[in-house]
Amino acid sequence: MVIKAKNLDLTFQTNDGPVHALKGVDLEINQGDFVSFIGPSGCGKTTFLRVMADLEQPTGGEITVNGVSPEEARRARAYGYVFQAAGLYQWRTIGGNIRLPLEIMGVPKAEHAERVAKVLELVELSGFERKFPWQLSGGMQQRASIARALSFDADLLLMDEPFGALDEIIRDTLNEQLLKLWARTEKTIAFVTHSIPEAVYLSTKIVVMSPRPGRITDVIESTLPKERPLEIRETPEFLAIAHRVREGLRAGHADG
Amino acid sequence: MCPRKGAASSGGRIEFNWHNEDGCIVKSVLPVLTVVLAILGIWLLAVIPMNMHLVADQAQRDGVIVVPDEPAARQAFSGVGLTWHNPDLVPLTYNFVRPRLPSPQQVAGEMHETIFTKSITSKRSLVYHGWVTLAPTLLGFLIGTGLGVLLAVGIVYSRVMDRSVMPWAIVSQTIPILALAPMVIVVLGSVGIQGLFPKSLIAAYLSFFPVVVGMVKGLRSPSQMQLDLLRTYHASNTQGFWALRLPASLPYLFTSLKVGISASLVGTIVAELPTGARAGFGARMLVGDQYGQPLVSWAALFAAALTAAALVGLFNAIERITLRRMGMAAV
Numbered sequence: 353m354v355i356k357a358k359n360l361d362l363t364f365q366t367n368d369g370p371v372h373a374l375k376g377v378d379l380e381i382n383q384g385d386f387v388s389f390i391g392p393s394g395c396g397k398t399t400f401l402r403v404m405a406d407l408e409q410p411t412g413g414e415i416t417v418n419g420v421s422p423e424e425a426r427r428a429r430a431y432g433y434v435f436q437a438a439g440l441y442q443w444r445t446i447g448g449n450i451r452l453p454l455e456i457m458g459v460p461k462a463e464h465a466e467r468v469a470k471v472l473e474l475v476e477l478s479g480f481e482r483k484f485p486w487q488l489s490g491g492m493q494q495r496a497s498i499a500r501a502l503s504f505d506a507d508l509l510l511m512d513e514p515f516g517a518l519d520e521i522i523r524d525t526l527n528e529q530l531l532k533l534w535a536r537t538e539k540t541i542a543f544v545t546h547s548i549p550e551a552v553y554l555s556t557k558i559v560v561m562s563p564r565p566g567r568i569t570d571v572i573e574s575t576l577p578k579e580r581p582l583e584i585r586e587t588p589e590f591l592a593i594a595h596r597v598r599e600g601l602r603a604g605h606a607d608g
Numbered sequence: 609m610c611p612r613k614g615a616a617s618s619g620g621r622i623e624f625n626w627h628n629e630d631g632c633i634v635k636s637v638l639p640v641l642t643v644v645l646a647i648l649g650i651w652l653l654a655v656i657p658m659n660m661h662l663v664a665d666q667a668q669r670d671g672v673i674v675v676p677d678e679p680a681a682r683q684a685f686s687g688v689g690l691t692w693h694n695p696d697l698v699p700l701t702y703n704f705v706r707p708r709l710p711s712p713q714q715v716a717g718e719m720h721e722t723i724f725t726k727s728i729t730s731k732r733s734l735v736y737h738g739w740v741t742l743a744p745t746l747l748g749f750l751i752g753t754g755l756g757v758l759l760a761v762g763i764v765y766s767r768v769m770d771r772s773v774m775p776w777a778i779v780s781q782t783i784p785i786l787a788l789a790p791m792v793i794v795v796l797g798s799v800g801i802q803g804l805f806p807k808s809l810i811a812a813y814l815s816f817f818p819v820v821v822g823m824v825k826g827l828r829s830p831s832q833m834q835l836d837l838l839r840t841y842h843a844s845n846t847q848g849f850w851a852l853r854l855p856a857s858l859p860y861l862f863t864s865l866k867v868g869i870s871a872s873l874v875g876t877i878v879a880e881l882p883t884g885a886r887a888g889f890g891a892r893m894l895v896g897d898q899y900g901q902p903l904v905s906w907a908a909l910f911a912a913a914l915t916a917a918a919l920v921g922l923f924n925a926i927e928r929i930t931l932r933r934m935g936m937a938a939v
Contacts, residue, residue, distance in 0.1 A: 406839075407836050407839060426839070426842055427842050429841065429842055431840070432840075433837065433840040435833050435836070435837065437833060439831075439833050439834055439837060441851075441852070441855065442934075442935055442936050443855045443858075443934035443935050443936050444935070445935070452841075453841050456841045456842075456843045456847050456851065457842075484935035485935070486935065
């Protein structure tokens with residue numbers, strides 16, 4: 353078990369009173385899973401991702417990452433995090449940006465070139481090492497950001513709406529590439545999204561959440577096969593799962 | 609300076625055009641030239657009424673007929689009015705020995721003479737005085753910038769320093785430098801420290817503040833997302849400083865450096881004024897005033913302005929080269 357959350361609570365104290373970002377969250381994520389978190393704004397999906405990353409501290413319950421606390425997992429550099437914006441350093445080349453975590457983590461310099469080439473190939477950006485971020489389109493920058501998160505061989509990938517700022521056509525391509533990447537690298541991926549088709553297409557497990565207070569309303573184990581061409585989005589099986597997701601969202605909306 | 613066409617942010621196009629060097633220069637020089645010519649035009653016109661009273665007095669002593677011919681009566685006229693009545697005196701206003709407002713060619717002549725024809729070691733060479741002013745400017749600027757950067761780092765990384773240093777830094781700049789400079793120079797002079805160092809101190813005093821403000825802004829410029837990213841790498845504060853905060857602050861630093869270098873020059877000249885310095889631009893301005901040689905003052909003034917422009921231009925060039933190499937070229 354890679355992630356285990358039990359009765360997780362997170363309450364923010366704000367000027368307007370307490371905000372229950374997460375309440376009573378129970379979840380298990382296993383090695384090799386691709387888990388999507390979907391829900392409306394304020395349902396706690398990003399908050400939960402940040403708790404896993406030790407970027408927020410829970411106020412109740414317990415959570416372990418790789419069997420240890422999130423803080424220890426962060427110190428051990430156990431995961432790569434991909435934000436909604438690529439956030440590449442403008443003053444470094446793409447290669448330089450990918451080397452950033454390697455430099456910070458003290459990976460021997462001799463390995464840098466090889467690792468950079470390897471991850472660039474994984475995201476299909478080979479040859480863009482010497483380009484600067486402003487020379488790349490938004491989709492390419494986000495791919496570079498994913499490559500950066502992969503460069504230090506963490507087994508867990510946490511992705512916070514990485515394709516949210518991109519247009520739908522690019523998103524399709526990137527979704528396909530992400531699935532191929534996941535198949536090749538066999539990592540565990542936690543993926544936050546607003547898009548129901550994206551969640552159903554990518555995941556082995558879909559976690560439906562709802563706001564006020566942030567909680568899980570449904571956990572759906574996907575019955576789709578691991579090999580998924582884009583056409584699978586029109587099959588009845590896919591639509592059935594998407595329907596179930598939609599129902600879960602509606603139920604959460606009715607309660608909250 | 610000239611906009612550089614980069615790639616569009618979406619769509620995948622990655623061709624880009626370097627700006628046309630010639631077109632770029634024309635675009636930026638032409639507006640500046642227009643303004644300079646306008647100022648020159650106003651200057652040329654203003655010389656006439658400004659000098660007319662003195663010229664009329666002198667002309668009358670030389671025996672030329674002046675309207676009106678009583679000095680007392682002339683007082684009632686404005687410069688423009690007097691010009692209207694004595695149009696043939698106009699050419700004389702451009703070559704007057706002790707003008708109120710020298711004409712451009714007089715200033716240019718004086719500058720040419722004191723820069724190019726005098727030997728550099730002569731006490732009347734503008735180059736010599738320029739160096740006397742420039743040396744403490746540069747030294748003070750280095751001290752001020754170094755101090756400013758250190759203070760900024762302290763302010764960003766230590767809450768105690770943030771709360772205690774900033775207010776004092778701001779207060780320090782509210783003290784009029786014209787009052788502070790003589791005190792510093794006299795006090796240090798009484799301890800035996802004269803010349804370069806006290807002037808550098810005042811230059812440093814004026815230049816450290818823009819650097820502090822700019823660097824603090826620059827060091828704090830990375831977004832929360834960037835800081836979170838470093839947290840996920842378990843990066844130390846030191847690593848975060850060198851990898852993220854310092855490079856991100858460079859554009860802000862260059863802006864501050866340009867303000868700081870001109871403030872340094874002003875500080876040095878101000879330091880030369882009140883204590884009767886013998887050399888330097890400020891000293892020349894005073895000497896010209898005291899000995900009734902306005903051309904000397906004006907030549908020093910223009911030389912100081914040109915020096916400031918050259919220094920800022922130099923920093924501009926360094927900024928462009930550095931930022932371009934770092935892929936952060938500003939438009």
